Amino acid sequence: MFTIIRTLLNYTLFTLALILFSFLEASSTHIRAGDITMRRVGNNVLQYEISVYLYRDTEGIPAPNGEINFGTGDSVIVSPDDLGKINEGTTEILLYQTVYTFPSSGWYNVSFSQGNRNEGILNMDNSVGTNFFIESKFWINPLLGLNSSPALLIPPIDEAVVGQRYIHNPGAFDAQGDSMAYHLIRSKQARNFEVDNYRFPHDPNENWTQETEDGVRPGLFYMDEITGDLVWDAPSIPGEYNVAFIVEEFRDGTLIGVVNRDMQIIVVESDNERPELLIPNDTCIVVGETLIDTIAGIDPDEDFIKLSLETIIPPNEEPIFESLNLQPPNGYEEGQFTWTPSCESVRERPYEFTFKVKDRPTDNASLVDLKTWRVRVVAPSPEGLNLELNEDLAQVTLTWSDYTCANAQSMRIYRKKGSFDFDPICETGIPAYTGYQMVGEVPIGETTFIDDNLERGTNYCYRIYAVFPNPKGGESLSSSEVCVFVPDLFYMTNVSVDETSTSDGEITVRWTTPDPALSSTYSSLSFDLYRTQENDLENTVLVKENASETDTTFQDLGLNTTNEKYFYQVILKGDGKEITQSYLSSQVRLEATPKQQSIELNWEADVPWNITSEYKHYIYRKKEAEEDETYVLIDSVATATNGLQYIDYGQAPFILEELVKYKYKVKTLGSYGVTHIREPLENWSQEVVAELLDIIPPCPPILSLDKLNCDVLAQLSMNMQFGECPSENYTNKLRWVDNTDESCTELPSSYNIYFSPRIANEKGAFTLIASTDDHHFYDTDLFSAAGCYAVTAVDLSGNESDFSNIECQDNCPYIEFPNAFSPNGDGINDTFTPMKCPRFVESITFSVFNRWGQIIYEGNENPQIHWEGHDNNGNAVSPGVYFYEARVRFFRLEEKHELDIYKGWIQILSEEIRQTP
Missing domain, CATH: 2.60.40.10 (Immunoglobulins)
Structure with a gap:
């Protein structure tokens, strides 16, 4: 009787579930994708037009009304406008649009909700019973003017092919030229609620993205934050997938809006190869000029292809894109892009023109390629200066x-x-x-x-x-x-370093004689020379007083030219009173920056003449250890094009050697650019010392690993009962010594320890787990001792050696099962569980069979099994003999050794048998 009632109940539940599913299927809108945008309209600064574009398959019920929630507590039910069909008529576009006046400035979350999504979306549970929800965020602020959110101009329904790289771009266009950023998010079914069990297409627990188009594992799925390219390289399993993302809108670095799109990718099996777009390099166009260029498409299968421009700018600036109709023969087409932008098109960000090529095979799914061409509109030069x-x-x-x-x-x-x-x-x-x-x-x-x-x-x-x-x-x-x-009455011409020293440095200062016309006004002319330092420009020191009008050179001694930068100023006096003063002019200050394979030199001088003129600057070098040797000219710099910089790569014959210090100085040549002042004006920098960064790594150390003593572990297992087992915490002990080879001149300062849980001999398989200054490392609290180790040596410059020898060890697993137990609830031998002390068990799938070979119990959650003698329905089984199969997965060094299968029999004892002496 009980069996009949249970059967009727199960049938009733199944019928109700079928009816509910049929109701959901019949009432579903079959929504595939959608997005929500806004723009300010009218004279009221708080009034906005809200547009929801919805994409649904044509198998659903007639499009119902949808709810737009304004994030203020208000909402409205909106009926849709039919905008036609795309994708060979399989997808209908609906527009839900309304105008709303927000109560005040501030942030508002504007959302749209409607049920339900289309059936069979793989990366969410029960999509046909899941509500479709999108939510965009807007900053209502009168200071933003007639602002609008980015418009997403490329439809969010695409087909992809198993094994081929897929790319989508939303074609975001911002009329105000605000910058944008793109980020993936999870699909939602309500505010603050993601859809049930949503997974991205590259979820590691699924097989949807196994490898790239080029066969590299794992496959890739990402969205470029700057360009908006959504890339899936490459789908592995056909079906429908939904992907959601946001487009953030920034103005002057401040976030002012977030647009949400939820799109669908339909992956199909096909031997069709996608076509490829050929677009020009990114460029610019000056207002008033016409940009003309060619966009081409090519199809490897020689199918008919169609080129199109998917994104445009507002109508008054619309470019022209015309196909040249070169087909047949099929498989290659060109289009001509023509655009003459006006001043209204000038903006900081480039315009992004997304082109599409789509093939039309006779017996396969059509495929597309999208590429974006970036064109910056710049204003013309001012004229008549x-x-x-x-x-x-x-x-x-x-x-x-x-x-x-x-x-x-x-x-x-x-x-x-x-x-x-x-x-x-x-x-x-x-x-x-x-x-x-x-x-x-x-x-x-x-x-x-x-x-x-x-x-x-x-x-x-x-x-x-x-x-x-x-x-x-x-x-x-x-x-x-x-x-x-x-013009002036005299001119500074030189501030040149003659000697570099911390205390005995020397600088020569020169200037021109005064304008001869001054002799008719003054009976005597003289000069005062002042000096100051870069860190103390307010305080000057008089270093020469009342120099005659022909005494225009001074050598300043006892200076710290190694560390200080000096400035000089000359005062011209007539009859003892100041007439004018020169420009405060500095020495040439040189800095050297060591690089791994070069030394970078930079210099500067604050002087009234031009030191980035048509004259070159000259670079001199010598080894510091060869103090008596003269400097060697190694190169020159055309400063008018390259600036005040030089990088010494040590090109032949002036080779740079490791661990050698070099001295540098630079001779600068400048000009006033007028005929009455001699040129070039020659001035020297101070000397600097530099050497190449140390890039020589130490030698790899020599590693040893204390191995597990499996004999001792086996003896422990034989002598202990299950309840006496020690905790499975193992320690791997590593020791190493430095390499004593004569070529190993770099001394290590520390060591990096790397580990791989699998047998490995390539660096990419290892993970850095620790660093130490010691010559040993204990890897403690391990539940598995299996793995491979390597050690590297690191010197003071951060150079890291190659791997040491790689030391690996495996676990010595053990498990043993009893052949009887008595599940009578007395707390003694009540469950079937492994005997003694099992080692290195990761999981067990345990199955029990009756004498007719039927499975009565199966479990795979508890590595200790703990079977209480019940069947899969929770009913106690009768005493007797049963058979078992235990599929035991151990922690092992190699995957092929992980699984062992144990088979045997179990006797379930009755209370009387268990107590028999």
């Missing part, structure tokens, strides 16, 4: 023509001493390496700037460029250069 010098005031007036782009915000003015010739192509503004510095900025409507912060005796050059307002930002190319020399 001129200057006028007022010598009396040492003042320059700059003028230029009205700027072409009226939407620019301001014009920036830059200045440097001396000229720097560069030809900007895609490089906007004025790069720092040119040596120019900003001296002013005026609104874009102004075309005049007065620079009155000038030093006499200096040749100044100017450039300007336009800046565009945020949030799009952007800059123009630089203008051409204009230069002017501001």
Whole structure:
């Protein structure tokens, strides 16, 4: 009777489950993907249009209404607009749209919810019974202006092929030019609730991504945070998978919005090979010019292919992309891209044009390739830059023509001493390496700037460029250069280091004689020379007083030229009173930075003449140990293009040797760029000492490992009962000695210990587990002693040796089973469990059979088994003889030795039999 009732109950439950599943299937909307975006509309700064794009397969019920929640406590039910079908009519696009006025500024989580997803999504449980939920986050702030979130222009439904690399890009476009970042997240079914058992396609517990297209294990699944490329390399199992991600929107480094997309990838089996796109290198285009280039697609199967531009910018700036229709023969097509952007398109971030090539095989799934071409729109150079010098005031007036782009915000003015010739192509503004510095900025409507912060005796050059307002930002190319020399009554010409020392250093200072016209005004002319140091510019020291007008050279002695940078200034006096003063001019200061295979030199000098002129600077070197030897010229630097830097790679014949100290000094040549001052102006740096970074590693140590004594462990197991077993905590003892080979000159300062749980002889299989200064290491508290060890030596420079010899050992596993037990609840021998002391057991799958070979019990959760004599339904089995199979997996050094199978019989004793003497 009980059996009949239980059968009827099981049938009823099965019928109810079938009815429930059928209801879910019949009522499901079959949603595949969707995203939610916003944009401000109207004059109310708090009013936004919210758009939800939903993608569903066409097998579901007619599209129902959906709920948009505004994150304020308000929500609205919205009916959809049908936007048509894609993917050969298998996917319908629906638009749920509404306008909402938010109560105040602040962050709001705007969400959309509807049931349910389509059936059979592999990386979640019961997808057909799972709600579809997306949630975007927006910062409502009037200061953001007519802001809109990034629009995702490429549909989120794609097909991928088993074994082939798949790529998707959402085609995110931000009308305000805000920067974006991309991150994977888990799919959701409600706010703060992920879908049940969601797993990413590369979950290590699944076989969905076994290897890459090139056969490298494991496979890859990731999203590029900068480009937005979603890459799956490569799917292994056909089916449908859902992937969710967010697009973060930043303005001036501040997060202002987050857009959520939940998309579907349909993986199919196919022998079709995907087509490939060929796109140009990223580039720039100047406003007013036309960019024309070719996009090509090629299909290895020679199927018909179609090229398309998937992302565009707003209609008034829309580029033209036309296929050239070269097919047939099939398999190759080209398209021509044409774009003439206006000033309104100028922005800091490049425009991203995503192109797609799709093949059309006759008997296979169509495949696509997506690639993104980045094009930066830059504003044209300002024109008509001129200057006028007022010598009396040492003042320059700059003028230029009205700027072409009226939407620019301001014009920036830059200045440097001396000229720097560069030809900007895609490089906007004025790069720092040119040596120019900003001296002013005026609104874009102004075309005049007065620079009155000038030093006499200096040749100044100017450039300007336009800046565009945020949030799009952007800059123009630089203008051409204009230069002017501001005359003085005399000029500094030299601050040259003659001797490098911490106490006996020497510097020669020179200047020109005064303007001869001064003799008609003053009866006597003289000079005072002052010195100061870089860290004490406010305090000067008089080092020479009342030098005659023809005494224009001074050698300053007893200086710390090794560590200090010195500045000099000359005061010209007439009849004992100051007439003018020179520019505060420094010595050439040289710095050396050791590298692994080179030594980098950098130098600088704050002087009124141009030291990045057409003249070269010269690099001299010698070994420090050869003090009596003269310096050798090893190279020269064209500073106008390479700046004040040189890297000594030790090219022949000037080879750099390990562990050798070298001395360097640099001879600089400069110019005022005017005919009445001699040139070149020669000045030397101080000496510096440097050597190559030590890159020679120590020799590998010699390793030994104390091995397990399996005989002792076996004896312990034989002499102990199960309840007496010691805890399985093992210690592997490692010892090593340094290599004493004559070639091992590098002394170790520490040692790294590496471990691999499997037998291994390659470094990539090992993990660093410890570092020590000792010559031994004890790996303690181990549940398994199996594994391989290697040790490396590390010197003071951080150089690490190769592996030592690799020492491995295996476990000596043991297990033994009883053949009888009495499950009577008296606490004595109540369960079937291993005898004595089993060792190194990872897991046991234990099965019990009756005399007819039928499985009555199976368990695989407890390595100690602890079978209480019940069948799989929890019913006690009758006393008697049964048979068992134990599939025991041990911790072993090699996988092939892990599994052992034990078979035997068990007698379940009755109470009377157990108590029989």
